[in-house]
Amino acid sequence: MQSDLAGRIDLIVDGGPVAVGVESTIVGCFDEAVLLRPGGLPRGDIERVLGRKLVQPPGDADSDSGRLLAPGMLASHYAPRTLVRLDACNVEPGEALLAFGPVAVSGVDAATSVMNLSARGDLDEAAANLFGYLRALDVHGAHTIAVMPVPHHGLGEAINDRLRRAAARRD
Helix, strand or coil, X not given: CHHHHCCCCXXXXXXXXXXXCCCCCEEEECCCEEEEECCCCCHHHHHHHHCCCCECCCHHHHCCCXXXXXXXXXXXXXXXXXXXXXXXXXXXXXXXXXXXXXXXXXXXXXXXXXXXXXXXXXHHHHHHHHXXXXXXXXXXCCCXXXXXXXXXXXXXXXXXXXXXXXXXXXX
């Protein structure tokens, strides 16, 4: 984002809105194919081509202290300054809401700000909006960004991965 790079680079080329929104999928080719980072190409599509399931990376591969096997694997990567609360079924006073789908949660009227990743519940649209909406809500002065549940299938796996990292405890 331009605000992150101000004064550090000479030029930014604006290619317009993104089509996918989340970074690329990274698969490690070891003894078995390992999904290192879910991304724009959903797990199911890769598994159909391979004819077998992708293996999950080792548990310590997803920490801030272990050896990183791929970019974007830090536990606290993709984090806004504002705290993030996942799977919110309600909004507390002073929270901003990152919504998903057509159904409102209780307390939505108390939210400092509301942005909906996709009012239609479309995961492609949600992925394209994810980072921009998190950044926009981050500057609204809320003490927390409450995030409604997002399905875990298809692009939802990558969206939830980024949200989990955004919500990770930061020291």
